[in-house]
Amino acid sequence: MFWNKKRKLPITDEDKVWVDKDLNWLRTEFGEEHFMEIRTVTPTKDFYERTFDRTEKDAEFILERTMELMNVRDVKIDLDFFSDSPIEMTDGTVLSSPADINGSWNSAAGTFEQSNEGTKISIETQQLRNPISLIATISHELAHQILLGENRIEENDEYLTDLTAIAYGFGIFIGNSRFQFSASGLGWQSGGQGYLPEQIIAYTMAWLSNVRNEKTDYSQFLDKSMKKYFDQSMVWFNGNEK
Template sequence: MFWKRKNKLPITEADKVWIDKELNWLREEFGKEHFNLIRTVTPTEDFFERNFNGTKEDAEFILERTMELMNIKDIDITLEYFSDSPIEMADGTILTTPADIDGSWESATGTYQQTETETIISIETKQLKNPVSLIATISHELAHQILLGENRIEENDEYLTDLTAIVYGFGIFLGNSRFQFNSKEFGWESSVQGYLPEQIIAYVMAWLSKERNENTDYSSHLKKTIRKYFDQSLAWLKENEK
């Protein structure tokens, strides 16, 4: 006799409790109608109609378009840039990134700063070469504006900030940018972007997809690993969350 295997979540019960609580809080904060009308953003011309060339003008376009998609209005945000690339000093010394023995590191891809006179988002310049990663970074930094800048929370919470960016439709970008591998002269380097693991990003997208009754074709846009977690999560939710 063959038994039907039950679907299993790729996250822990503790993770699920935290996610469900925060998502319900964000729904109350944004209003149920607005929350449910938010569309999942895909890496297509439907949302970003532009040929990207790795320029600062591209970043300005992404900032403006992402602000529109995240319903951020009546504020001017300055975009600045910094570099984590090796720097040659006047004496010939090379300052490099803080890579570990495996060639990987966790460095900031972007920062958010609010002063008395302006709001600044700073972007690591290597992001300009990767529009998907750049969109993920800018959506995360703009989520800071939604939470901190609009006084929804008093202390910074990077996990909630990632969650907010996903709620505003940018889960595909955050998920696909989570782990990145790049070739170097003497091998490969890896980097980690964002704060939430792939399993949680996938579950949140599945939760939102079911709640919003979406018809987004996630399989066409997600990388293989996170697509598997998304499918597992959605199947579990449909089976257990009536």
């Protein structure tokens, strides 16, 4: 009967195993007290008190504020900018872009670099147009600092890096930025941001909300597909023991 229908997660059992394992590893790594006190960051002035004007100053503000929220301290991080966008010349020609042979866009939203000269985060200039994407990008790059810069892991792991940013409360930004379209004079370009699919991001957020007994009203912040996967995950958690 339909009322006996088994609750189902939006992710596979195999994905649940490694996500749970990585989240519990972060819980141990950060310490129980600190892990449990982290709040979900929302796109409100409670967290980012600023009127954004799409300039590099926005990125500088977001970097400083996000470092505070992610407990990144005692390190100087330089901020740099680069452009991977195609450039249309006055004669109508278009300079080369980072597209593959199928025309798919292959551009990094940001990069993290450590060297003898210090630590640097570079931001693709198109990110300045959208504060949500910019915050998602910077939180991901700072997660690299938490994992690699603080010697928690030896080899880069982009999935774990995304999970770390989400564990620090940035799931709304990362989830809503996962897939987007940006209009330009050259047509429509798809831009996937981040490494985890929406289903895993939503499940991770629900896992954290359940463990931390959060009261955040996600429905007012999540995109339609993200909300669907998040609600599905919460239904599963509410029907199972914590």
